[in-house]
Amino acid sequence: MSDAPFLFDRLCVIGCGLIGSSILRAARERGLARTLVAADLSPRVVARVGELGIADVVTAEFVQAVAEADCVILCVPSGAFGAVTEIIAPHLKAGAIISDTGSVKGAVVAQMAPVLPAEVHFIPAHPVAGTEHSGPDAGFAELFDNRWCIVTPAEDIDSQALARYRAFWEGLGSKVECMSPDHHDLVLAVTSHVPHLIAYNIVGTAGDLEAVTQSEVIKFSASGFRDFTRIAASDPTMWRDIFLNNKKAVLEVLGRFSEDLAYLQRAIRWGEGDKLFDLFTRTRAVRRSIIDQGQDTAAPDFGRPHGKG
Secondary structure, X not given: OOOOOOOEEEEEEEOOOHHHHHHHHHHHHOOOEEEEEEEOOOHXXXXXXXXXXXXXXXXXXXXXXXOOOOEEEEOOOHHHHHHHHHHHHHHOOOOOEEEEOOOOXXXXXXXXXXXXXXXXXXOOEEEOOOOOOOOHHHOOOOOOOOOEEEEOOOOOOOHHHHHHHHHHHHHOOOEEEEOOHHHHHHHHHHHHHHXXXXXXXXXXXXXXXXXXXXXXXXXXXXXXXXXXXHHHOOOHHHHHHHXXXXXXXXXXXXXXXXXXXXXXXXXXXXXXXXXXXXXXXXXXXXXXXXXXXXXXXXXXXXXXXXXXX
16 A cells, blocks of 8 residues: 555445446555445445455445545446436535546536536546456456546536546556547547447347357357457446437447448448458557557457466
8 A cells, every 4th residue: 555645535436346346446455545435225235345345334325425525436327327416415525526437428417417516526537447247346456557537527627626536546547538528428439339339239140140050159259259249248237328328429420330331341242352451451550559559468369368278
C-alpha cells in the first residue's frame, strides 16, 4: 500500500460485479481510500463480498452505504442508474463526487443529472476495460492497468473535483481522457457496442444453421469463431441495456457497417480481389496500432498460453 495520503476518506461502490469488485480491490491495494464501502441489492453478492474481504463495510442498504461517503461510484446496469440515483440522492454528502462506470454516457447523464443535488460533483466515467466474466469473484486489481478511462463531465464542473477524480482513476492504473457524452457514445458504438452485436449475431447464426450441427460448430471452432464466442459470452443483462440506451449511435454505426458489408459482398461476388486486398491491408495497420499503443499483445493467439497434451 502507498504511503501517500488517501484521495478519499470514504469510497462507496454500488454494484459489486467485475468492475465494482475490481475498483475495490485496486483501491485497497493502492491505498486510494481510507474506508471502502460495498453495496449490492443481492444478498448472495453481499455475502460473497464479505467473504472476499475486499471492503470494510458491506451492505444491501444503499442509503446506509452512501452516508458520509466523499466518493460514490455506481457500477450497475445501464438501465438502473436512474432508480439507484433517486434512492441515494437525498442522502449524498455535500461536496461528494458521484460517478458511474456505464458504457453509455448520454443515457446515464439523462437519468442521473436531473435527480442529483446541486452541491455534489457529478463526473460520469467509463473505464474501457473488462472481461467476459461477471460477479465479485471475477474482479482483479490489475483490470484497469494501462486501460483508458473516459470521463464526460459537464463544462461547468468544479476543476478541483475533476482533478481529484482523474487522480483516482490514474491511481487505479488507467489513462484518463475527457470528451462529451455524445462523442463518447459514438466512439464506443464503433469500438465496442457494434462489435459485440456482430459477435452475438454470428454465434447465433452458427447455432441456427441446419447444415452444420452444434457439435461441429464447437468441435471445429477456429480462432475467429472461438473469439466471437468469448465476446458473445458477456453479461446479457448489461449488453441488452447498452444497446437500448445507446440506440442512436449504434444504429448509425450499424448503417455504415451494413453499407460496407454490401461492398464486400459485391467484391467477392465479382472476384474483385484488389478491393479485398486493400481493405485487409488497411485493417492490419489498425491492428498494429492497437498493439503499438499497448492495448493488446502481439503474442500469437491473443497471448493465451496452451498447455501440453
